Amino acid sequence: MRLFVGDDWAEDHRDVELMDATGARLAKARLPEGVAGMARLHAMIAEQLGPDIEDEEEAARQVLIGIETDRGPWVQALVAAGYQVFAVNPLQAADYRKRHKVSGAKSDAADAHVLADMVRTDAHQLRAVAGDSDQAEAIKVVTRAHKTLIWERTRQTQRLRHALRDYFPAALAAFDDLDAPEALDLLARAADPAAAARLTISQISAALKRAGRRGDLAAKAAPIQAALRTEHLGQPEVVTAAYAASARALIAVLATLNQQVAALHKEVEAHFGQHPAAEIICSQPGLGPILGARVLAEFGDDSQRYASAKARKNYAGTSPITRASGKKKVVAARYVHNDRLIDALLTQAGTAVRVSPGARAYYDKQRARGADYNAALRQVANRLVGILHGCLKTGALYDEATAWSHHAESLAA
Known part of the structure; x- marks a missing residue:
């Protein structure tokens, strides 16, 4: 029974x-x-x-x-x-x-x-x-942890940015990327405007060198020093000291996050490199070891999980949904989806339109039909999911001409 x-x-x-x-x-x-x-x-x-x-x-x-x-x-x-x-x-x-x-x-x-x-x-x-393999499950664990730390780093960076805007806006002019190693190094040493204004060219150059920067470091240090010494509206001394203490705490958290993101980056590459489907996935336009690992982790590797390319697209959330009633018909994006997967697929599509002629032509076709940037990119991602499904099913590497042959013919016509 x-x-x-x-x-x-x-x-x-x-x-x-x-x-x-x-x-x-x-x-x-x-x-x-x-x-x-x-x-x-x-x-x-x-x-x-x-x-x-x-x-x-x-x-x-x-x-x-x-x-x-x-x-x-x-x-x-x-x-x-x-x-x-x-x-x-x-x-x-x-x-x-x-x-x-x-x-x-x-x-x-x-x-x-x-x-x-x-x-x-x-x-x-x-x-x-799905009956995913142990390898796929391991990849999911490290890729999710890696992406979570990246998201957390972004949140901490925004908190630091808001704090600096309130008491030390000159620092925002000095550093384009607040989570860059040299920015964290220098702000940790001089978190208040007065201390930052005393930084010398040699001290800034040394921070750039520790961060792995190359070239004429003194020339790169000069605009940073000039920006840090720019006059700006400030806060009372006691308030500035309080802000500086909170900024140093955020900087310490960001430095630790940078270290752990780098460590997990290596783990993701190591686990993904051992998976049998890694070569096929990395042959796709816009997918490298990290992004490819995220796509594999969220799709899984059970060969029976997706009955068709459409089923994989539906799970990915890239395929549109249609709401029809009487004479009214609306085609809309799917808003219930795996956030990690759709993030990886849209990132892949953004890169693919730059490196793949077929993806670019398909994107341009969607824009010509009136689709905005996000809708056109989602359509590219949807097509790429179908291509990936075919490659995984047949065990074939990505081929530009084969992948876009149908769309190339329609464009030519």
């Missing part, structure tokens, strides 16, 4: 419900996290399946589990056990809940019931958790 399981997770426990094909509740329980909870869940499932099981693997395939996440050791254990595991978007679960209750009432046990009922009635509409 088929068994349907709803698994609603919290930080320290799981609420599960087992349901049969008629929607009747067979069992429910609150399980602890970890090995003990997983063992209890296996026991509950085995009890319902019965003792007379000839093919355990096929029996496990008859168990469908709905859960609102697609990662973590618990999910990996469910997949390893052979169950069919479906990652349910929380928005889908919330909408499904309204089919049964419009009062807005909610509980963990009720959510487990909703998830079980969803996989019972709508499993064909849900996304199965």
Whole structure:
């Protein structure tokens, strides 16, 4: 018999419900996290399946589990056990809940019931958790950590920028990139206007050298010194001292972030370089080791996950959605998507239009049709996802002429 399981997770426990094909509740329980909870869940499932099981693997395939996440050791254990595991978007679960209750009432046990009922009635509409390789999972871990630190560095840089604008605007004129090594070095040494104005050309040149800058360092140091000595509206001395203390703290955080971003950069390259699909992915226009690793991490490497190029595009969020009712028809961008994946794909598209003649021609065609910059770039990204899908499916490296042959013919016509 088929068994349907709803698994609603919290930080320290799981609420599960087992349901049969008629929607009747067979069992429910609150399980602890970890090995003990997983063992209890296996026991509950085995009890319902019965003792007379000839093919355990096929029996496990008859168990469908709905859960609102697609990662973590618990999910990996469910997949390893052979169950069919479906990652349910929380928005889908919330909408499904309204089919049964419009009062807005909610509980963990009720959510487990909703998830079980969803996989019972709508499993064909849900996304199965992919069976990605351990290599792909490792790449996902390091690429997400790497990107998270980059985002955090941007936030800290903006905080430093706001602070300097309030008490030391001359520093903003001196340094284009506040998170650059020489900027952090000099501002750490002289975080207040008076100390910065005393920096000599040799001190600034030394900071540039430590940052790995080349060429005539004295010539590069002169405009920095001049900018730091520019008169500007300031704050009272005691307020300036307070701002300088807070700026030094932000600078220390940024320096540490720079070090860890660089360290994880190497980890991403090392893990990605060992993956069998790395060469194919890096052959795509606009993708190098870091961006390619992000794309692989977010797509995964399960060859059965995407039934077609369209399915991959839909998951990527690059394909448009159509809302039609009567005589009204609207085509819009997908706003529910994997933020990390769409960020990587749009970055790839931005580079591709500069290095790939086919991508550039396709971009120009979208602009000629009236699409704005973002819409045209999203269309390029959508096309590149389709090309990547074809290359991964056939095991072929990217070929410019083959990838854009259809569009080249239409442009020529």
